[in-house]
Amino acid sequence: MQSGFTFKEPITIGTHDGVFHADEALACYLLQKIPQLKNAKIIRTRDPNVLDKCTILVDVGDIYDPKRHRYDHHHRDFTHTLCSIRPEYPNKKIIKLSSAGLIYAHFGKEIISQILSNSKLTKGDFKLVYLHVYEDIVEELDGIDNGIKQCKAGTVFRIHTNVSNRVDKLNPYWNSSTAVNIQELFYKAMELVGKEFEEAVLYRANVWLPARHLVKESIEKRFDVHKTGEIIELANRCPWKEHLRTLEKELRIIGKIKFAIFQDCTGEWRVQGVPDGRNCRVLLRDDWKGFRHEELSKKSGILHCTFVHADGFIGGNLYRDGVLEMAKRSLNYHKKMKQQQQNKFKSKKLNDNREHLKKLNLSN
Template identity: 50%
Template sequence: MKIGTHDGTFHCDEVLACYMLKLLPEYKDAEIIRTRDLEKLKTCDIVVDVGTDFDHQRKRYDHHQREFKETFSSIKPAFGEKYKIKLSSAGLIYAFYGEEVIKEITPKECLLSTEDLKIIYKKVYDHFIEEIDAIDNGVPIASEEPRYKINTHLSARVGRLNPEWNSTKAIDTDDLFRQAMNLVSKDFLYTVNYFTSIWFPARDHVKNALESRFDVHESGKILVLKQFCPWKDHLFDLEEEMGLTNQIKYVIFNDKPESWRVQAVPVAPGSFVLRKALHENWRGFSLEALSEIAGIQGCIFCHASGFIGGNSTRDGAIAMAIGSLDA
């Protein structure tokens, strides 16, 4: 088996595309042919990022041609129309083969249903692949000039493995390409493992908290997690699935012995804008001063922005949430 891609300067998208293909049994032992010679590319079983041709049936996955318009939404319409960024070769390979790749590298003891796999597949695109697509296609991260630049992202680190323009040493660029594949493997495997083994198991904890929210407070706007876990993405997903969008205002969890946190829910994952911040009069106070102002025993602190607070007991944290809800 032969995987074809272009020679010369390599980029993160085709490096990652080749790496993902070699995770599949069919291409595990495939030779990677780096060339722009169309006759040589014709001998390859699958070609990525070169050849000016996109044809899934013939396993040709270039994205540079003028007429190419494919996005994750156009390949996977079941996920809606939110994806506007054109796919790179990494995005193309992931769109068509990503679910199989995830199944290959997921530990056998992690039994994923078809629906579970779809959730993880989408999250890996959102949190990893889309960034590669955007950078390779020159899509800016913001509509305005960013206040600072990120120079340590994966695409930049892959780029640094290319030979320097003024190097006089004889360099095996195919060996550098293999080094780049090893580099992307660490980030990709971490991301998939995180979403399958760490992030996804938290879904049931958040769902159980949502289903029992009226046991905490009659408003149903306060969640108490039985144990701390990655909850934000799950909360937004489950709210939408359960028809509860924007209803939950505070999430309470135990972070260490005799320490409970009450956290205000943001308007979106990653946002610093809150649905309802903690009580304005409490912000920036701590310990006895905060307990006296709030009229709640055991207060530890309330952040100056009102996004999070703490209490020594579960009931105290709930009281802080209720007091902020009614403010």
């Protein structure tokens, strides 16, 4: 995937000198990931005569003009978000871009393609990876550099170990008497934030995305597991809850799935209720909660049970058929309890109406 830009040699990337931050460090790192720019010289200065001669400027110059490769975000009329440059991401219209976000918006797809050169992603998968890498690291740098508050109300504590803080601490200390090469420190900052970026790309493509495919497949096959479609079976243990929420929304089946069954790392099987906020949509049976092994098997009538958590959100069995039966019986139990509650409510309402009519007759 090519950006469509060509650059005349020698290529130079200009940014400001003095105190450096994570956004321009990442911007410079990303630019050097583009094959034609990998040997580009980085010039740190505020001298306008020097900057004017640079091939690309980031985070300096008070100009945003991609045709001239000027990528600053500090001028008053700058309002761009990822959505305004990449309309295919309409929800990304709140956080104003920093120099990192600008370079990512214009060159991110080519850069990700370079990092994932051995991966074959579909167009849809690539779009997802691009969005989530932005959310994982670039959006954070955009928000911090533009002074956007993470929370509307006050925070209980502050985080001092994020990548922006770690980059800031690479700057020379104000009271240090030791001579330092600030250009070398800037290169360290580029390496630090660049490593975080590449790890985010590789995680999304190689760990997160396969889990999404696995969960989607389990949703598509849910009626093979149980006729109601309320139980999914994961072919492999993986992080599934976030994917299930997202995919339910995409497939317009929000709230339909109640349990997930899967084999854990020990070879035993688990049944877990699908979270819905702080609670689960359906829990395992109330009369099983807190019991284990033979006592649980005797109480449930299901062989080889290992446990049910005291809160009822997860349980275990040595075998697949066991956890599937635990899920089925819990579904039936809660449907029966719900029906009983509805019948009780209807009966109470009917009795109330009768009493009301009786009182009316007596008054007449």
